Amino acid sequence: MNQHYDVVVLGGGPAGLTAGIYLGRARVKTLIVDSGSLGGQMIMTYAVANYPGVLEASGRDIAMTMKAQATQFGCDLMPNVEVARIDLSGATKLVEIEDEGTFTASGVIIATGGVPRTLGLPSEALFKGRGISYCATCDGDFFTGKHVVAIGGGNSAIEESVALAKHAASVTVVHEFDHFQAHPFAVEEARRNSKLRFLMEQDIREFVGDQTLEKVIVSHKRTGEVTEIPAAGAFIFIGYVPNTAMFRGQIALNDRGEILTDEAMKTNVPGVFAAGDSRVKRYRQITTAVADGTIAALSATEYLRGDGQARAARAPTSPAR
Numbered sequence: 001m002n003q004h005y006d007v008v009v010l011g012g013g014p015a016g017l018t019a020g021i022y023l024g025r026a027r028v029k030t031l032i033v034d035s036g037s038l039g040g041q042m043i044m045t046y047a048v049a050n051y052p053g054v055l056e057a058s059g060r061d062i063a064m065t066m067k068a069q070a071t072q073f074g075c076d077l078m079p080n081v082e083v084a085r086i087d088l089s090g091a092t093k094l095v096e097i098e099d100e101g102t103f104t105a106s107g108v109i110i111a112t113g114g115v116p117r118t119l120g121l122p123s124e125a126l127f128k129g130r131g132i133s134y135c136a137t138c139d140g141d142f143f144t145g146k147h148v149v150a151i152g153g154g155n156s157a158i159e160e161s162v163a164l165a166k167h168a169a170s171v172t173v174v175h176e177f178d179h180f181q182a183h184p185f186a187v188e189e190a191r192r193n194s195k196l197r198f199l200m201e202q203d204i205r206e207f208v209g210d211q212t213l214e215k216v217i218v219s220h221k222r223t224g225e226v227t228e229i230p231a232a233g234a235f236i237f238i239g240y241v242p243n244t245a246m247f248r249g250q251i252a253l254n255d256r257g258e259i260l261t262d263e264a265m266k267t268n269v270p271g272v273f274a275a276g277d278s279r280v281k282r283y284r285q286i287t288t289a290v291a292d293g294t295i296a297a298l299s300a301t302e303y304l305r306g307d308g309q310a311r312a313a314r315a316p317t318s319p320a321r
């Protein structure tokens with residue numbers, strides 16, 4: 001199969017689906033490609049309580065509504081496919097999809113999101129969504145009045161631990177080193193908070209519970225002393241991995257692999273835009289992904305108009321889009 005689209009959107013999470021909704025409404029011929037099922041990280045979210053206009057809904061329900069909107073406005077959706085090769089260099093972009101063929105496009109929006117870095121323990125996978133979370137803003141509220149553990153020592157870990165203390169009865173911050181990498185003023189603020197306590201130089205051994213998390217077992221890196229921390233929740237803040245490996249060498253990324261954009265969501269390559277968690281940003285939420293998707297779609301639409309004019313000027317006999 002060989003087909004041309006005005007825009008191919010890579011990734012069908014909230015950023016990609018929102019871009020699709022705006023592009024579809026502007027009658028821009030759009031294909032949304034996703035290596036998983038559409039919906040992105042939202043579909044892992046049991047309850048979303050901070051998406052404006054929705055009192056509380058499962059992430060899956062919000063995702064399915066966004067998907068229905070994108071379809072309604074004429075987007076073609078292609079879930080569960082692998083992008084085998086991509087070439088963003090020319091005026092016409094090339095996206096080769098395994099078993100589906102090669103697609104060309106005048107513009108590409110990258111909305112491939114990312115994944116929180118995990119510890120990789122089998123018990124971590126077991127309690128994910130049943131006590132283990134990677135997002136205090138999203139899930140902190142569910143642990144009001146409970147004892148929780150926060151794992152990590154960077155800026156996010158320290159700031160999120162302070163945020164968690166607003167809900168939780170106590171927050172035990174567990175870190176692998178004898179010092180924090182976070183800014184000293186953030187650490188000072190955390191140390192002043194009477195709900196926080198700190199366990200340094202610890203390895204996380206295991207998460208234990210019945211149906212939901214009940215305790216976190218840690219051991220001291222040097223002495224080996226084992227500590228059991230009773231906790232209904234464990235928040236893991238050890239970093240974030242953007243899904244951008246396949247774009248390396250084609251667009252500008254920072255040293256963490258996040259895509260560099262301007263505020264119009266333009267990358268350094270003409271016709272290539274990025275939106276959502278895959279790009280450099282401070283706050284990663286559904287609302288911010290949706291906002292990025294909107295801006296990327298509007299920028300891409302504007303780019304296509306300019307592009308169309310430029311092409312028409314180069315080849316006056318070619319039919320206008």
Ligand SMILES: Cc1cc2nc3c(=O)[nH]c(=O)nc-3n(C[C@H](O)[C@H](O)[C@H](O)COP(=O)(O)OP(=O)(O)OC[C@H]3O[C@@H](n4cnc5c(N)ncnc54)[C@H](O)[C@@H]3O)c2cc1C
Pocket residue numbers: 010011012013014015016033034035036037038039040041042044045047048049050051083111112113114115116133134135137138139243246275276277278284285286287289
């Ligand atoms: C457990 C959890 C709970 C959360 N709860 C909340 C909450 O309550 N409220 C809130 O606002 N935020 C929440 N968040 C954060 C929020 O889900 C993300 O910020 C948001 O989903 C980011 O949207 P995105 O579209 O940029 O990326 P994603 O949601 O990550 O979507 C990216 C999509 O791209 C696809 N993809 C990846 N690589 C490729 C590729 N090479 N080619 C094609 N497709 C690809 C993926 O399959 C995925 O569908 C939560 C996150 C997690 C992990």
